Amino acid sequence: PQQLLSEPSREAPRARPYRVSTADRSVRKGVIAHSLEDLLHKVRDTLMLADKPFILVLEEDGTTVETEDYFQALAKNTVFMVLQKGQKWQPASEQGSRYQP
Amino acid sequence: PQQLLSEPSREAPRARPYRVSTADRSVRKGVIAHSLEDLLHKVRDTLMLADKPFILVLEEDGTTVETEDYFQALAKNTVFMVLQKGQKWQPASEQGSRYQP
Structure with missing residues (x-):
């Protein structure tokens, strides 16, 4: 019998690209991860x-x-933001205003 | 007879992602649920x-x-708000005003 070419694998999710930003949106990096745990590890490394x-x-x-x-x-390509202790998410527009005189 | 390729399953609705906010919009969490009952349980757990x-x-x-x-x-990705006893829904813009001086 013929087999499907792109059968989704349920056991091992494929690694996918994501983007990770710091809380102040000053740094944004691209990372590949296959799980949330994997992403957490890579975020820790890449953002030191x-x-x-x-x-x-x-x-x-x-x-x-x-x-x-x-x-x-x-x-895939979802943009995450890292929040450390004391940091709060803010909408992008409000943060943009700090660049104004 | 020919069969439909993507016949929707009526018996078991697929789990889908939703977002749940507290009444003051200070916390918003992502949850997966396949039914309202499932969502209610997960909201209770995740928002303690x-x-x-x-x-x-x-x-x-x-x-x-x-x-x-x-x-x-x-x-999917509908944003819910949890209202406990005494809490009332308010539009986001009014709540946003607390960030102003």
């Missing part, structure tokens, strides 16, 4: 967070992403 | 509401969501 605690939220509206199933439902 | 009663409304205009069929008709 050492062992400081942080959470990931969606850059667009500050939605906290803390479960694997929710992470897997997100589109 | 213990056994306090609450309802879910649409974040955009305060529409109460209390039936399964209405829930299933909502788009």
